[in-house]
Amino acid sequence: MPAGDDWLQRIASVRRWSRRGERAPHKPLLLLYALGRLQRCGTSEVSYVEAEPELARLLRDYGPPRTTSPAYPFHHLQSDGLWVVHAGADRPGSSPTRLRSTAATGRLVPEFEAALRADSRLVAVAVRSVLEANFPDSLHRDLCEAVGIDVEALEVAAAKARAHRLRRRDAKFREQVLVAYEYRCAMCGYDGRLGSEAVGLDAAHVRWWAFDGPDAVDNGLCLCSFHHKLLDRGVLGVTEEHAIAVSSHFIGRGRAAEELVLRLVGQPLVEPQRGQPVPAVHHINWHSDQVFRQPGRVPA
C-alpha cells in the first residue's frame, strides 16, 4: 500500500487546468465530496444517481461560470488513481445516461480509503491540499460545510509548517495592499478599526493565488470581508475600466442587499493612493472569465 505521502502526491497532481488555462475544479470538487462522505458515512461509496444532484450543485456554486456535467469528474477522476467506478460488466464512460442506467457506483480506491481511515491526519492534510490548490481561503470554510467536512477537526490536525509558511506569505501581501488602499474597502469605503488595528478588512487576490495569481499590489484589492467573499464567489467583479460589476444571478430584495451590493453596479472602485498600481487588466480578465457569474447587471 502506498504511504500517506504518495497519496498526497497523487492528489497534488490532479489536473485542475483545462488546455486553455481555464479553471477546472471538477475533479477537486468530487474529491472533496468523497472525503466529506467518508468522514460522515464511514465510506465514500456512492451511486451516480445519488451523487449527481449534489455534485451538480457543487459545480454550479463553486465551479467556473460554464456548465459541466457531474458525469465528467465521476468518470475521469479514475485516471488519477484515486477513484474507481463500478457498473457490473458495463463501461458507462462519462455518459450521464449510461452512468444512471447501469446503476454505476463510485468510491475512493479502497487502499486510499483504508489509509484515510487509519490516519485522521491524512484526511485533514488531503482536504487542505485540495482546498489550497484550487480555492481562495475565503471559500474554504463554506466548501467544507457544503460537503459535510468537519472543519474543527480539520483545523486541529492541519499541517503546522505549511500553515505557518502560508501565513507569513499572506502577511506581507496583506500589508502592501491595505497600505496601498489606505485601509479602505475599494468597493464600499469601509475603514473600520479596533484600537490601532484594521478590523474586517482583507487583501483579496483578483486572480486567485492557487491559479498563479501573484502576491502583488496590481493583483490585489483591499476589501471588507463581505465584499471579499462576494468577489471570490463571483457575485462581484471588476470591469477593465475599474468599475464594479454585479452578477445578474445575484438576487437580494431587501434594503441591505440594495445598499451593500446592488447600488454598486457601475460605481468606480476606490483608487489606491498615488503611485500605487490599480488592478492589472490581465488579472481582471482572468477573474471575469473564471469566477464572475456573467452576465453583469446593467448600470441604472
Ligand SMILES: [Zn+2]
Ligand atoms: Zn466593502
